[in-house]
Amino acid sequence: MKLALIIPNYNHHQVIEQTLTQLAQFNLPCYLIDDGSQDETRYVLQEMADKFPWVTLIHHPFNRGKGAAVITGLRAAFADGFSHALQIDADGQHNLADIPNMIDCAQANPLALISGKPEYDDSVPKGRLYGRYITHFGVWIETLSFDIQDSMCGFRIYPLAATEALFQYESLGERMDFDIEIMVKLYWKKTPVIQIPTKVIYPENGISHFQGFQDNLRISWMHTKLFFGMLKRLPQKRASHHDNRHxxxxxxxxxxxxxxxxxxxxxxxxxxxxxxxxxxxxxxxxxxxxxxxxxxxxxxxxxxxxxxxxxxxxxxxxxxxxxxxxxxxxxxxxAWCDRIKLSEVDFADRQILAKQIETGKGAVLLVSHLGNLELCRAISIHQKRVKVNVMVLTHHAENFNKVLQQLNPKSSLNLIQVNELDPSTAMLLQQKIEQGELVVIAADRTSANSQGRVIDLPFLGKPAPSLKALLFWLAY
Incomplete structure (x- = not known):
């Protein structure tokens, strides 16, 4: 990997020397693009180019926009034989200590676009923060995925062969819409996107060139074009997608x-x-x-x-x-927020379960997904003497279950996470029953590893697999 730095600059002269001084330790060539700055900034940038021999200063005769400055830097680096370029903003927002992590990731994934995923402190303007979430939602629709978690961070390493191929056939926005558009279109071209968490600050007395009305209008128009671009690509994407996974x-x-x-x-x-x-x-x-x-x-x-x-x-x-x-x-x-009462839960043979709980003995509840497992929580809350264990195959839904448990960490409902139904699972559940607890099992939820260990039962006029091995172990 042959890496260069790209720094677009428009009237940012206050901290550029500090930024370049910090970057000197990485011993990387740098393309500093002056995007038509005023005289004061232009003189400072020329001094920096004279002071740091590894800095190449490129001038735009007039202001064209951040995107145009980045494109100029990327194409200059590609023409000079570099394989990758690390884009950094000139205003001191980015945490330069994260550069080694980004370089390591780029070396391990040379075809990928490596981008920062911002972690903000209290200095971030709330309007800018909320606006980002609107853009995130638009990008998720335009890419038909959640692979791009943040498309507006200007702290990234570009694979230059991919960007040059894109520039030759696509016209991209040249201002604040650039960072979003190039990431989406590279994703469309099958360029992997890897995002690394990085702290981002908004310095005091910092200069922002975001033009509220004009840039929001540009970004809205860009999202409109990307949306119709997504619709154009949708038939081809659907035709090539056939999923037979369990x-x-x-x-x-x-x-x-x-x-x-x-x-x-x-x-x-x-x-x-x-x-x-x-x-x-x-x-x-x-x-x-x-x-x-x-x-x-x-x-x-x-x-x-x-x-x-x-x-x-x-x-x-x-x-x-x-x-x-x-x-x-x-x-x-x-259920997890304690907003369902026991009286609101209706299930067959309620009295049989109540009598079993009165004896202090445990029991197995076999359920199907016509109901809702989490409603068993109402039993665990309002029947204080019993603990309810729900066996779940959670590998496919870790995020949802993680959030549920955060809603009420003190819940007496215990999710038993399993990826395989084997004798050790049966022994664990048997122990729960012997301790007087309830074990809830969805008998119609089989795993990909359950082949050969199910029994077919009639359902909607056709045979449907249900668990038999686990029930056999429990009975044994």
């Missing part, structure tokens, strides 16, 4: 912070605020989740086949199916 091997699509935001909105605003945020997100998952959408329609069609209705299953039915899943997630949060 459900238990699929990772949840929601990011940790997205689920965390949903939980916090519920905590402070209740159902109405949570739904206001959740329903548009569910709509996004519905539009982009071809595998889940197909599974939903297939399931609803099977239900329709055994009913007397002749109504044809439509996309609206599938969307309602998605929304009902979201409402079930609200039930789960309700």
């Amino acid at each position: 459900w238990s091997t699929m990772q949840e699509r929601g990011s940790y912070w997205g689920i965390k935001l949903l939980a916090e909105s519920y905590r402070f605003g209740g159902h109405w605020l949570c739904r206001a945020i959740m329903y548009p997100v569910i709509g996004y998952f519905f539009l982009t989740g071809s595998t889940a959408r197909k599974a939903s329609i297939d399931f609803l069609q099977q239900v329709q086949n055994i009913s007397d209705s002749t109504k044809k299953i439509s996309w609206q039915d599938s969307l309602n199916h998605f929304l009902s899943f979201g409402n079930a997630a609200l039930d789960r949060i309700d």
Whole structure:
């Protein structure tokens, strides 16, 4: 890897000498681009180029924008034979101590775009911070993924072969829209994106060149173009995507912070605020989740086949199916926040369970996903003498379960996380029962490793696999 530094500069002369002094330790050539600065800054930049022989100063005769300055630097570095370029802002926002980590990551992933993922302190303007979340949502739609967690950080290492190929065929925005657009379009071109957490500060008396109305208008127009670009690419993406993986091997699509935001909105605003945020997100998952959408329609069609209705299953039915899943997630949060009373939970043979609890003995509850496992929490809260253990296959939903447990760390409901159903699992559950605790098992939730250890039972007119090995071990 042959690495160079790229520093765009427009009227930032206060801290540029300090920045360059700190960068000298890395012994890297630097392209310092003066984007049409005023005389005072231009003179300072020339002094820096004279003082530091490893700095190459490039002048724009007039101000063209940050994006244009970065493009000039990237193309100059590529023309001079460099393979990668590290972009750094000139205003002292970036934590230069993170450069070695970024270089190590770029060396291990030479084809990837390595970008900082900002961690802000109290100096960040709240308007800028909230605006970033709007852009994040737009980028998630434009890329049909959560792979890009922050697209606005200007602290990154570019693979120059990929950027040069993009510049030859694409026209990019030259101002504050550049950082977002180039990352999305490189992602479209199959360039991997790796993000490294880095602290970002807004220095006191710092100069911002963000033009509120003009730049917001540019960014909005850019997102509009990217959205239609996504729609143009969507048929090809769908045609090339065919997913036959078992459900238990699929990772949840929601990011940790997205689920965390949903939980916090519920905590402070209740159902109405949570739904206001959740329903548009569910709509996004519905539009982009071809595998889940197909599974939903297939399931609803099977239900329709055994009913007397002749109504044809439509996309609206599938969307309602998605929304009902979201409402079930609200039930789960309700349960973890102690907002569901025992009297509100209805289940068969309630008296049988109550008598079993009275004896002080444990029991196994076999359930299906027609209900909601977390509603067992109402039993654990309002029946103080019993502890409820729910066996879950959590590898595919770690973020959601992590957020649930953060909502109420003192919960007496215990999630037993398993990835395999084997004798050791059965021994653990048997111990729980002997201690007078309840063990809840979803008998219709099999794992990818359960092949050959299930029994087929009739469901919706067809055989469906259910657990048999675990039940055998418990009985033994």
